[in-house]
Amino acid sequence: MAEIALGMWTSHGPTLSTTPEQWLLRVSADRKNRHPFRGRVYDFDSLVELRKDEGLAESSSLAERERKAASCQRSIEEMADRFAAARIDVAVIMGNDQRELFLEDITPAITVYLGDTIWDQPASEEQAARMPPGIHEAEPGHSPPERREYPCLPDLGLHVCNSLVPQGWDLAVSKKLPEPPGHWSSGAPHSLGFIYRQIMRDEVIPNLPIIINTFFPPNQPTARRCFELGKAVGAAIRNWDKDLRVAVFGSGGMSHFVIDEAFDRMFFEALRTRDAETLCGIEDKYLQSGTSELKTWIAAAGALFDTDLKGDVVGYEPCYRSEAGTGTANGFVAWQ
16 A cells, blocks of 8 residues: 655745845735735735834845745755655645646636646747736746646546545546646646645656645635645545555645744644644635635645654745735745
8 A cells, every 4th residue: 555655835926036126016906906814905105004013124134034034944954854864755735726737717716637648848938928927937937948748647536536535525536737828827836836846846757736725706615625635635545555655745835925934833733742732723704815725735744643653844934025014024944
């Protein structure tokens, strides 16, 4: 039977693939948008007033951005080193999509990818022109310099479907990615591409992507549903009749586009203590916008809590870019 031999949770956002100076390219969007934060929604100026006593101007200074960027790169290197040392045969990646695959014509809640391969490539000039400021600049962190095909695991995908559907799971499946027309990005979503490029260092092993709609109402699976999904997938992996070492990834998070360090610390503690009820009890109002990606972490936790793997936080940096507290908190956890 297959063995889950490694668990990894990792952030994947633009601050990990751009310079500290380029982080500020996103501030123009921060000023225009309204932001979920601690169960409510605020505009930029309201966040500045709300958080005026937190010293966020200093936290988002160039010196601090440079320090945090360097720290994040060290954490990524540590994660990649641990992945290489674990000698993993195949991987299951819990990721999310941000209109890179699914447009407004259809948005599945949970999709199991059944293709033999998955492809990725850089955005075209036309696509790059449509991207928000600061997004195209991060592309080398999750997209290869030319079109590449990566191996996938349709056998495991079918096994997962055949295991879960009789249990009442209504799963979408896909055997190929959409070609670029109509999409602002090409190929694999960045939640997968970051793993391929940064953690696997472009030596991509056969993998099963499971895409969760964390971002877009009204059919976002709840935290509890994500945990239950991971638990069911973990059982299916362990019942898979293959003598292989499996890694399970949760790709996304942490709190963003407004950083909440207290929330992130609570989440780390729940992972450390295998506190499923705390994770399952997080209300949807706290898991919106970029923070919603932590549902992929919750799904991975569902698969990993039933193993005897152990580990803890590899690194954490709240990467602020404004006095409003906007930015991305980047976290990295490994269980071995």
